[in-house]
Amino acid sequence: MAEAQAVSVGWAEEELRAPQKWRTLRQLLRRKLAVIALAYLLVFYAAGVLAPVIPGIADPNEQHFNREERFAGPSLEHPLGQDALGRDLLARVIYSARTTIVFTVAVMVTGSFVLGLGLGLLAGYKGGWVDTTIMRVGEVVGGIPTIVLVLAITASFRTRMDTWSFWLEDHTWLGDDARTLVKFTIIIGATVPFAWIGSSRIVRSQVLAIREMQYVEAAEQMGASTGRILWRHIFPGVLPLYIVGVSGGMAGIALIEVSLSYLGLGIDAPTASFGNLIDNAQGLRQLKDHPHLLPAVSTPVVLFLFAWNLLGDAMVDVIQPRDQRRSA
Numbered sequence: 001m002a003e004a005q006a007v008s009v010g011w012a013e014e015e016l017r018a019p020q021k022w023r024t025l026r027q028l029l030r031r032k033l034a035v036i037a038l039a040y041l042l043v044f045y046a047a048g049v050l051a052p053v054i055p056g057i058a059d060p061n062e063q064h065f066n067r068e069e070r071f072a073g074p075s076l077e078h079p080l081g082q083d084a085l086g087r088d089l090l091a092r093v094i095y096s097a098r099t100t101i102v103f104t105v106a107v108m109v110t111g112s113f114v115l116g117l118g119l120g121l122l123a124g125y126k127g128g129w130v131d132t133t134i135m136r137v138g139e140v141v142g143g144i145p146t147i148v149l150v151l152a153i154t155a156s157f158r159t160r161m162d163t164w165s166f167w168l169e170d171h172t173w174l175g176d177d178a179r180t181l182v183k184f185t186i187i188i189g190a191t192v193p194f195a196w197i198g199s200s201r202i203v204r205s206q207v208l209a210i211r212e213m214q215y216v217e218a219a220e221q222m223g224a225s226t227g228r229i230l231w232r233h234i235f236p237g238v239l240p241l242y243i244v245g246v247s248g249g250m251a252g253i254a255l256i257e258v259s260l261s262y263l264g265l266g267i268d269a270p271t272a273s274f275g276n277l278i279d280n281a282q283g284l285r286q287l288k289d290h291p292h293l294l295p296a297v298s299t300p301v302v303l304f305l306f307a308w309n310l311l312g313d314a315m316v317d318v319i320q321p322r323d324q325r326r327s328a
Contacts, residue, residue: 124207
């Protein structure tokens with residue numbers, strides 16, 4: 001018993017001496033659900049990024065009109081089966097993951113990082129009318145149902161999409177990819193104005209506390225510029241909670257793209273997207289005659305959304321345990 005207590009004390013002392021980021025990572029990896037979620041996300045992202053070079057993956061747009069191959073069930077050659085046009089569902093699911101990854105990364109970089117982090121740092125540090133203006137704009141925009149306004153924006157630009165697509169196809173090297181690029185630009189542009197609100201609030205709340213620290217005041221007394229103070233002294237302190245906020249918002253951002261594509265206002269076929277795959281697999285007749293279709297195309301994205309929520313909850317518990325949140 002004494003030996004076990006000594007080992008426990010030694011381990012605790014080592015934890016205290018370890019850098020905070022490594023302690024946080026070890027605590028996160030001790031949570032089984034978080035590890036499972038992280039592993040699934042790594043596989044999902046790896047499959048999407050490496051889709052063109054994965055051996056054995058068929059062309060997602062290759063069609064087969066043989067009666068035997070249309071709506072064919074799972075087999076060794078096609079593990080998830082084939083759709084109404086005889087296309088390999090596994091290939092289309094993997095390329096749909098690529099579509100989701102491109103959309104979420106683009107929105108997070110432009111909306112959450114550039115706008116959310118930047119405006120949150122500025123509002124918390126400057127205060128006054130700057131803080132009031134940024135937060136009031138966020139409250140007004142946040143009070144509007146996001147998906148409704150995104151639907152309205154994308155629908156209003158739909159009539160101009162063909163014109164822009166044809167122009168890009170004729171005057172650039174994009175060719176047939178011009179339409180997909182235009183669609184991505186429209187739905188990303190419609191989503192970005194809403195993606196910064198949550199992260200800016202999280203960052204601002206942390207900056208309000210950090211700006212009173214002695215090392216920040218010392219940097220101000222030494223004449224450091226606002227940009228240097230924000231990025232060299234305040235940014236490292238807000239980064240952990242910012243990452244938690246981003247992880248919690250990833251599922252919602254991905255769901256917007258899936259919903260728009262499902263409603264016909266997002267990514268159109270033949271480009272693979274979970275939204276249009278689910279739309280093609282739904283219906284009572286499809287479920288009755290071809291029950292493998294809907295689970296094959298919906299399960300990966302449902303697990304993706306669930307994994308991000310699980311990982312976000314685990315990170316919140318690690319960064320700010322429940323007892324601290326109750327006391328606060």
